[in-house]
Amino acid sequence: MATEALPTGQDVLNAARRLHGHVLRTPVLRNDALDEIAGAKLWFKCENLQTTGSFKIRGATNRLLQLSPAQREKGVVAFSSGNHAQGIARAAKNFRMPALIVMPSDAPAIKVEGVRRDGAEIRLYDREHESREEIAAEETEKRGATLVPSFDDPYIIAGQGSAGVEFGQQMRDANTQLDHIICCAGGGGLITGLALGYRQFDPDISIWTAEPEAHDDWRRSLAADRIEVNAPGTRSICDAILTPSPGKLTWALGRELLAGGCAVCDDRIEEAMRLAFRHLKLVVEPGGAAALACALFDLPEAAKGKSVGVVLSGGNVDPAQYARILAD
Template sequence: MNGLPDGTLPSPDDVLEAARRLQGHVVRTPVLRNEAIDALAGAELFFKCENLQLTGSFKIRGATNRLMQIDPARQKGGVVAFSSGNHAQGVARAARLLEMPALIVMPSDAPGIKVEGVRRDGAEIRFYDRHNESREAIAAAEADLREAVLVPSFDDPYIITGQGTAGVEFAEQMQAAGTPLDHLICCVGGGGLITGIALAFEALSPATKIWTAEPAEHDDWRRSLAAGEIVANAPGSRSICDAILTPAPGEITWALGKRLLAGGCAVDDTAIEDAMRQAFRHLKLVVEPGGAAALASALHDLPEAAKGKRVGVVISGGNVDPGQYARIVSA
């Protein structure tokens, strides 16, 4: 599907409509401030805390919005999704709330806390070897077998507009406080969250510049935006940010992102771990590696134009393995 059913790309109005649709189905997450982190970053930072969302990440927004679009005649077959964890949990929870069966294709090395969350919401799991098997092929085959709807993690108009409801809230919260954002930094994998947020800000805060945040060895969006065309990651590139390690921007998300995004930031895993510690120390927040990418970028790769300005930082998730988290925050 390229865009909405009529072939067009999702619009700011589609995100605003999704925000109305999801009222009462997701948490309106808070925005936090901290002067100590401001001093470290050299800017006024405003943290949108999607780690406090249902299932521990923003993914429940897009999953619920997508599942609400499924024709009642097809709901019996349920849904199939593939994910390292946060999308899996979002789809599992949305399917339970909407009373649909769900199968999630997950890598065998997915964090245990994310596997546990999927199982707790009653979804089946099909594990695969991320180095030797194709999750896309497995999910497509399972969807055909079950006559189920395949729910992609980012390159879907209803996923994008659902994720963008976090941006609607963020822009509204900043307007209500009388402090509209000059810049906003958001982690990016496939691009569903950041392009949805960018659509929301195009409607509600068009002067805000939107920047991607990625691991330094997995910076396909930063390089794609600089080149003006999709540039994929090198095969086998690694990072602790398991939630955002997609191969390249999606077709729909790139069509939106190349128009809406200002540029990219990138940080190494050491900076990501530092951001996780700063969030724990100053904000009292548990943040997973991928969820800390935007804070790490604000602290270690802040765009020159954003220094001294009001900068929104999306904390996208908090589903981190307890052992890994203990090691990082105690280092």
């Protein structure tokens, strides 16, 4: 696969085989109480229980497996608010490679601690006044390292798509056909990879993006059939999925593979986190709960009464923030 080529379904199947033994096969759960709220039969793919607490270890590991011995010796550089950072840090540790992660100074403490625990170097920056891309480019050149983007890379997309392959296998084993899947969308690496992977089992599946309504670039882009950008300074509690717009590669895939977008306010996302704790006994971070919130409170009309897959993409929530949300 050429560096900038769009990944294919076969690339995702290859990545799933390559990642066997490197990542967890996360469970799929059900809950009748949440079905009743949603008005649909929901199946939860629990990537919040993945190694490092999110799906990001999949793409990170698949990307690092492509590096030559000489490249591994020089190490990698990445920029991320947290989950990609932790995925890269853990994968680099597993392969005994140096890693530098450029992280915003306001990143959740639990994500910063996770990166440090895995031995990666951290460079903090001010997201209001500094460019993470410029910092990462400078560090990459200085070190002779490999820059590993968080989503707009074919190997990252293919690796994330291994979650879709797993989900398809698990639904096949359950003798159940999903009609729809709802998945969070930031840069789009997970949802487009997931679409490629799951479509190997069901080419007719309808897949919907989930976003906070103040940061709904995917929903607007899919509706307009062109890339839409979020206004500068827009914020949400969903730190993990606050990218300015879809990526170049992910948009090229998403406009062909995705059915449309859903979006809910932060209050609904917090309610979804409480419901996940109450009914599933799961810790889900705000960005990871966006798909659940959309399934419960903004389910597409076509999905009502149907079987709907919901991807719980991460569980790395700041403890103080989570305690406040549960107490509300």
